[in-house]
Amino acid sequence: SPQIVWLRRDLRLADQPALYAAAQAGPVIPVYVLDDDAAGDHAYGGASRWWLHHSLESLGNSLARRHSQIVLRRGDAVEQLLKVAEEAGASCIHAIRHYEPWWRKAQGRLKDSIELCLHDGNYLLPPGAVRTGAGTPYKIYTPFSKSLLDHMPPNDPMPEPETISSPEKWPQSDSLDDWQLLPTKPDWAGGIREFWRVGEAAAHERLAEWEDEVADYDDARNLPSVDGSSRLSPHLHWGEISPAQVWHALDGRRGKGWEVYAKELIWRDYAQNVICQTPDYAKQSYRDGYADIWRNPNRGHLIAEDLQAWQRGLTGYPIVDAGMRELWQTGWMHNRVRMITASFLVKHLLIDWTHGEQWFWDCLVDADYGSNGVNWQWTSGTGVDSNMFVRIMAPLTQSSKFDAADYIREYVPEISHLSDDDIHDPADELRGDYPVKMIAHREARERALAAYRQSRNG
Ligand code: FAD
DSSP: OOEEEEESSOOOSTTOHHHHHHHHHSOEEEEEEEOTTTTGGGSOOHHHHHHHHHHHHHHHHHHHHTTOOOEEEESOHHHHHHHHHHHHTOOEEEEEOOOSHHHHHHHHHHHHHSEEEEEOOSSSSOTTSSBOTTSOBOOSHHHHHHHHHTTOSOOOOOOOOSOOOOOSSOOOOOOGGGGOOSOOSSOTTHHHHHHOOOSHHHHHHHHHHHHHHGGGHHHHTTOTTSOOSOOOHHHHHTTSSOHHHHHHHHOSSOHHHHHHHHHHHHHHHHHHHHHHHOTTTTTSOSSGGGGGGGOOGGGHHHHHHHHHHHHHTOSSOHHHHHHHHHHHHHSOOOHHHHHHHHHIIIIISOOOHHHHHHHHHHHOTTOOHHHHHHHHHHHHTOSSSOOOTTOOOOHHHHHHHTTOHHHHHHHOGGGTTSOHHHHTSOOGGGOTTSOOOSSOHHHHHHHHHHHHHHHHHO
């Protein structure tokens, strides 16, 4: 009988164990359900919807070349899948396991109604697979990473199924264009379009280039002006490529660059490991005892204004503004600059990290419930790691230390004419239309430390 493949963030044909298993068992009906309600405040943001549209289009085209297609449905994922199963006379649904809390719930509900075959494949290892000596899952990255490395390399990637046979009759499908995932007016996606190629083939092309570049990763990855990281994050997030494919393409004889890179890939696994244990991690501080730092009832209107200046890249700190504008224009931001901008929001502006998490969620093409939440809580010191709130990043020092002058020139044209010496922290008379700093670094630092002390004493 027909086999349903429930597609989510696993939009590929190769190393797709759910698709592979379904294709062995009978005619395949790939289904994607756009379920905007289940995720609540983590329904896909604008940049994610843009990517999703193109990724579904690309996978749909690949399937069409194999005389197959994706059935598109909108609404409650469980209800829609059961409807498709009924229409098609299918008795089994295959899917790759996902760990976002709303998807775990949906997986649980489905299991009660139909045979659900869940497969692993979007992580190096399934979360919970590596455990402490006491048998509990890890909370902290370093021991998690060491333990996971002992189990590497991951299993060999699976090939594409040789044949994907079609059902005699296709269930009804929405049209992708009717979902209106792309912006209409204003069309804010011009920069994103220019910057990215979406889909499984594009992911593999980028990986092939990266094989020649990964050796320099250790040195280059911290320099925002240099194209020194893989930029595979949206492809990995949407499952256009699997981490096992990336690992096996790069593994062996690639020296320090590869070793450091492997640890970053492990951060991705780690983030899932954390949200599995604490499903609300991307929404709520893990250590609530620190929350008073950000609870200042008299700052209501100021927070809104400050938040907007940060979102728009108008803080007067060139490295912060370059990052926030890169995010808006391209749907991506350099990792070091993500750390700098996040720290600036949480410590310099004393705004609760969840506001930043939500903005990133809306703007990033790689917005990921686990990775975004884990990195934001890491920055704000509210997460599972030891509290690092008092280690306040100095954005101006970071900017010159990591040589961000050309990066700033690219994204902050108002000051692009300034010299390497002036551009990190222009004197007021050199700023022209560019805003003055919202708050001086020293003052911000003292204010943050005072708020921290107060929260500890109160
Ligand atoms: P590379 O440096 O080439 O790294 C390779 C891969 O490893 C990445 O593609 C990514 O899948 C993974 N990775 C690297 N660093 C991390 C990390 N710190 N945490 C988790 N995975 C990592 N990454 C996301 O994928 N989605 C997010 O929503 C996200 N939000 C972030 C929010 C903040 C505040 C910060 C500081 C970091 C965030 N990151 C997020 C992590 C990191 O910035 C991006 O994964 C990275 O910049 C992507 O670029 P790249 O593919 O060139 O990474």
